[in-house]
Amino acid sequence: MDKDTGQTEQNFSSEIDDGIDIEESFKEKCKNIIKQNKLAFFSLIMIILIILCAVFANVICRYNPYTQSLKDRLLAPSFAHPLGTDELGRDTLTRIIFGARISLTIGLIPTLISMFIGTILGLVAGYFGGKIDFIIMRFADIMLAFPSLLLAMVVMYTMGGGLINIFIALSLVNWASTSRVVRSETLSLSKKEYVEAAKSMGVGNATIILRHILPNCIPTLVVLFTLSIPSAILSESSLSFLGVGAQPPTASWGLMVVSAKKYLFTQPVMVLAPAIAIMTVVLAFNFLGDGLRDILDPYLKER
């Protein structure tokens, strides 16, 4: 690729060693990545589809998820209601599609908040060390020592149900694990020679953290993020199932499982449908996370 220029340049540039020029095109690179991570790619498509469904739920669905119609209650799956109806005559498929909105927001927003808090605390603890590190980490240890679902339940009980409170509860519970991961990453990164080089140049601490440490944490954070989403979704379902999460008549998958459990034997589709929906989303995010780890890691190892 660069061979021609190498010959036209003379003098000392003849000493230049040519770069590793196995530049592949972007297209080819993508092809290879997809080929090696079929499952992750499939999961990504799945997730995009689910997100699209959630966003355009109003357009796709024929029914309103909240309109009750007692004459249509507990209908078996049919052409009009592909997954049947529930005990109040609401279309199950519609409620599942609308439920995706709740599950995805709950998967994304508290995770984002907790990652944000955890990352900042982890960076500070890992980079400065000493007393700050000790305080932050002991605090995180306490958070981790507590069963997270129990903690979330306590928060929900004291503050009451509702979406915003779920966000707060889940964010409070999850930051500790992020901060630990980020801290250990920061510890190893701050021993890197390029960080030392920056220090020797007189670059400030904040700049070093933002320019040299944080960007190199990002692959780890992306993986951690995708892997935390399913656990947040599961927590929401569990909280709703236990009655302290989303409140009826909100269409939430966890709530749907609860209300359908009475009809487990008479109309199993009512339980199975939201359960399978939860499983699909959780698995898809997990596979995507695993795939991302494989894709991002070797790149980092290659340095």
Added chain:
Amino acid sequence: MREVVLRLKNIFKEFPTSKKNKRVHAVSDISLDIYENETLALVGESGCGKSTLGKCAIGLIHPDSGESIFLGENIYDKRGNDLKNIKKNLQIIFQDPYASLNPRMSVGEIIAEPIITHNKGLNKSQIKERVLELMEDVGIRKEYYHRYPHQFSGGQRQRIGIARAIALDPKLIVCDEPVSALDVSIQSQVLNLLKDIQERRKASYLFISHDLSVVNFIADRVCVMFLGKVCEIGNTDDIFEKPLHPYTRLLLDAVPSIENAGKKREILKGEIPSPIDIPTGCRFHTRCPYCSEICITKEPGLREVCGRYMACHIVK
């Protein structure tokens, strides 16, 4: 007499180990002068404290005691902006060309970092101009401005590291084993480059290496270290032609070379003592073929012999 750029005075540095009461004696009471536009090489085997001393010299590590005086001022006393202005003149090139460049920054950003840090007033195009000049100086093609480190070979990465180090026209550059991770044919390219840059920019090098042939090529003066102490320090030609200290002699003898192949050589017996349990008296006495009683009990001080300094009781 030439001007002293950096004067190290009685540097001590110990590191704690996992065991209590045991410490790694990395550098014990070393004083050195580095003159302007000269290359002083620190040579020694692993664990002799040469890298620690190099990092102490530019303040990357703070020693337990001692002074590092740059143009009359002790750098360990400085804080804030004063320190920043001193650091501008003290730069470092690392051994591992893979670990020393941030993989997420492009070549342009990496070389621009020191310039941006120390020249707040420059605008983007001025900075880019400076970076391109530097890239030309070290022999990286301008077209590679936007490339990332992983797209380069080891030799080229080392050139980028050099460009970053010379960006602020420092008075002293610590070169911490800059060529030992490179292939032979690339090593000579980088060594030539370092020499060219010194001629053009009149910087001083503190060149840390375990490779004596490389040191012989690049250094004006050599300081041979053993277990945190200076054994011998003097002009390169003197030391390589007629080493006085027994350790220097045996070290030079041990290097496998094409010229001396097959000759009977005296081989240094035993292992390098651990820097945690340091031998009494002369630290080299456990391996020294000329060891006598005084060597075991009394630590030799540096004294002047034939225009160089050396620490040995036996050699006259």
Added chain:
Amino acid sequence: MDNILTIRDLKVAFQVRGRDAYALDGINIDIPRGRIVGIVGESGCGKSMTAMSIMGLIKKPGRIVAGSIDFCGRDLIKIGTKEYADIRGGDISMIFQEPMTSLNPVVKVGKQVMEAIILHEHISKPEAKQRVIEVFNEVGIPEAEKRFNSYPHELSGGLRQRVMIGMAMICKPKLLIADEPTTALDVTIEAQILRLMKRLCEESGTSIIMITHNMGVVAEICDYVYVMYAGRVVESAPTKALFSETAHPYTSGLLKSIPTIGKRQNRLYTIKGNVPNILNLPKGCRFADRCDFAEEICCSDRPKDEYITDSHMVSCFLHKRIEDERSCIKIKKYI
């Protein structure tokens, strides 16, 4: 001739993105009995790959495409896994650059060496222990009995390498492959290890393949040298001849670019350019684009192996002319 190992036209390819990349491209190597043979080259030239091929340890994306590795009358490429396992560690053994990674950190070194011998020779434990201590003494480990019970991390780099050599030598192999055994060691320890290897070779008649990038090491202990570049052998000769009658421009460039102790040089000779990537190899002579003498033919055709003397092989179109030019310069100097 009495060769213990004969490699003929060995080709090893790696599947990278659907293409075959040749890490070894038709190499011929002979290892005579009881001699030390050096393989020198820069990173990526295929020297470690050669060792791995002999040991049958080429991992999955790579495979041996063609050629033969004849060891004492058996073709190692064709034998089964079980037979190979017997040969490995028994008749052929190997030592590596970093002994720490090839020793199990939680098992005492004596025990690890013992396992090696019990695996290949069916002897009792006390006997095995006795043998281990003998071997430890032989490779110059002080206080061998005490060291038997040490863990790898308690030993210094030099001692660890001695343990590795002891482990490799305990079954009295016919061939020992040493992959950069002294690169991680300090010069004074390196000198000790080199002397030890030379002594072992002389005493036990084991042939040694010394893989290294250091010409000094080659000069010190090797009888015969192969110089490799980008998956091919470019020159091979008895050590003395290689240094005195260097024929290939790569070899001479390499020799000239090493700084020499006791010689004041203002600039070092440099080979221009960079070691080629095996995915992106030049056609014809692989050294052509870095060679000072290259001509058209070098860029288009692969040079044949030519024998200058019975034992000195060079793979270069122009070696005769280059030699003439050199002797001209020499003559001019005398005039």
